Amino acid sequence: MDKCNAKNLLVSKKLKVTKQRQLILERIIGRQGIFTVNSLYTKLEDEIDLVTIYRVISIFEEKGIIREVLSNYEEKRYELACIHNPVHPHFNCSVCNELFCLEAVSDNLIKLLQENISDYLVKDISIQFKGICKKCLENNLT
Amino acid sequence: MDKCNAKNLLVSKKLKVTKQRQLILERIIGRQGIFTVNSLYTKLEDEIDLVTIYRVISIFEEKGIIREVLSNYEEKRYELACIHNPVHPHFNCSVCNELFCLEAVSDNLIKLLQENISDYLVKDISIQFKGICKKCLENNLT
DNA sequence: AAAATATATGCAACTTACTTGCAATTAGAA
DNA sequence: TTCTAATTGCAAGTAAGTTGCATATATTTT
Numbered sequence: 001m002d003k004c005n006a007k008n009l010l011v012s013k014k015l016k017v018t019k020q021r022q023l024i025l026e027r028i029i030g031r032q033g034i035f036t037v038n039s040l041y042t043k044l045e046d047e048i049d050l051v052t053i054y055r056v057i058s059i060f061e062e063k064g065i066i067r068e069v070l071s072n073y074e075e076k077r078y079e080l081a082c083i084h085n086p087v088h089p090h091f092n093c094s095v096c097n098e099l100f101c102l103e104a105v106s107d108n109l110i111k112l113l114q115e116n117i118s119d120y121l122v123k124d125i126s127i128q129f130k131g132i133c134k135k136c137l138e139n140n141l142t
Numbered sequence: 143m144d145k146c147n148a149k150n151l152l153v154s155k156k157l158k159v160t161k162q163r164q165l166i167l168e169r170i171i172g173r174q175g176i177f178t179v180n181s182l183y184t185k186l187e188d189e190i191d192l193v194t195i196y197r198v199i200s201i202f203e204e205k206g207i208i209r210e211v212l213s214n215y216e217e218k219r220y221e222l223a224c225i226h227n228p229v230h231p232h233f234n235c236s237v238c239n240e241l242f243c244l245e246a247v248s249d250n251l252i253k254l255l256q257e258n259i260s261d262y263l264v265k266d267i268s269i270q271f272k273g274i275c276k277k278c279l280e281n282n283l284t
Numbered sequence: 285a286a287a288a289t290a291t292a293t294g295c296a297a298c299t300t301a302c303t304t305g306c307a308a309t310t311a312g313a314a
Numbered sequence: 315t316t317c318t319a320a321t322t323g324c325a326a327g328t329a330a331g332t333t334g335c336a337t338a339t340a341t342t343t344t
Contacts, residue, residue, distance in 0.1 A: 016311055018321065037301085049323045054302065056321095070212050070270055074331090075301065089255075091262050103258055112254075113231075113269065116245055120233050123273040128212055129259065130266035137263055158340055160292065179331085191294045196331065198292090216302090217330065 003029050004082050013063040020048045024056050028066065028080055034090075034099050036075040070126040071099060089127035095136035102129070145171055146224050155205045162190045166198050170208065170222055176232075176241050178217040212268040213241060231269035237278035244271070 006025040010017050023044055028035060037057055041050050057078065060066045067081040069090060077099065079085065088104040105127065114122050148167040152159050165186055170177060179199055183192050199220065202208045209223040211232060219241065221227060230246040247269065256264050 016320065018311070020322075051303080051324080052322055068214055070214055070268075072210055072212055072218070076214070091259070091264075093262075094265070100262075105255065105258075109251075109254055112251055113247065114271070116247075117233070117271065119276040120235075120242075120271065121274040121279055122233075122271050123236070124271065126212075126268075126270045126272070127255065128268045129256070129262065129264045130268070131262050131264040134261040158291065160340070162293070193295080193332080194293055 003032075004080075004084065005029075009065060009082070013065060015059065015063065020052050021056055023047060024053060025060070025065070028060075028078075032080060032085070033101065034069055034077050034079050036073075036077055038075060069099070070128060073099075087124070087126075089129060091129045091131070091133065093133035093136055094130060095132050098133065100133065145174075146222075146226065147171075151207060151224070155207060157201065157205065162194050163198055165189060166195060167202070167207070170202075170220075174222065174227070176211055176219050176221050176243065178215075178219055180217060211241070212270060215241075229266070229268075231271060233271045233273070233275065235275035235278055236272060237274050240275065242275065 006022050006029055007017055009025060009029075010021055015021065024040060027040060027043060037050070037053050040053050040057075041048070044053070057066065061068060061078070064081055066078045067087075069077040069079055071077050071090075071092070079101070086104050089102045091100040091102055092098075093100070110125060113125065148164050148171055149159055151167060151171075152163055157163065166182060169182060169185060179192070179195050182195050182199075183190070186195070199208065203210060203220070206223055208220045209229075211219040211221055213219050213232075213234070221243070228246050231244045233242040233244055234240075235242070252267060255267065
């Protein structure tokens with residue numbers, strides 16, 4: 001998967017380039033997965049205040065740099081929202097409780113899903129599967 | 143839409159039939175839609191403590207009487223999970239911020255969605271559309 | 285039908301994710 | 315380099331949801 005450049009991305013979104021924003025965005029781009037504010041704080045707590053991370057994440061979401069992932073966890077979950085990471089379904093394992101990213105669904109299938117919905121203007125679709133992941137199946141933790 | 147009987151449902155799930163559980167379940171069955179703990183409390187606060195509602199809802203979920211709806215609201219959302227209310231997609235309007243229930247998706251389409259997912263044992267699918275509902279479109283609140 | 289017992293409830297206090305106010309700091313413009 | 319507006323960090327605050335414990339109540343046992 002290709003990667004974006006943190007500083008360029010900030011500039012292109014007309015955001016001031018601060019040390020904190022760069023560090024946070026570099027980490028998000030570098031790790032390419034689902035994250036929480038606390039998962040960022042764990043790695044950056046020597047350099048950035050927790051409140052700052054909340055505020056930066058909020059701004060990143062507004063600017064479309066990241067998107068919130070639909071989930072029922074207590075902590076909000078996010079993922080990078082650049083062209084290299086198109087909207088895709090997620091899988092929540094009920095044994096290890098992990099949330100995995102899956103391959104994007106074909107446009108055709110998305111169209112089929114939307115066909116019934118005439119009363120609404122659809123802008124976005126979230127799909128989440130629930131079940132047991134391969135690792136947990138193999139470990140007989142069912 | 144057919145309706146269940148609150149007391150029978152409690153007995154069939156081997157739950158003690160208390161006044162509080164009956165009141166809560168009757169309201170859930172009677173209103174047939176998405177609800178939060180606080181929406182129940184607003185209507186029942188003279189008769190039931192908030193903590194009791196939290197505990198009853200938690201038990202109802204464990205027993206499969208209700209299911210949690212996947213959403214990014216601060217308050218958890220639930221819906222009745224009986225045979226009269228099969229799993230179905232939801233629509234979240236970004237203008238009025240309401241969450242609507244949609245018709246269930248055909249088994250065929252669900253199968254197509256699952257086809258790519260070989261590494262996982264799928265038990266459940268949540269689909270949520272985001273966009274603008276008819277009412278808000280008509281009101282030009284876009 | 286009454287007593288026993290196991291479970292449910294209500295209240296108070298707690299936890300935790302997230303937010304807000306405000307003074308100090310810093311990025312980018314002038 | 316100076317100025318100004320935006321950002322940050324700290325302290326304190328919210329609000330959804332949880333826990334401990336004494337009291338009350340549904341169901342079982344006698």
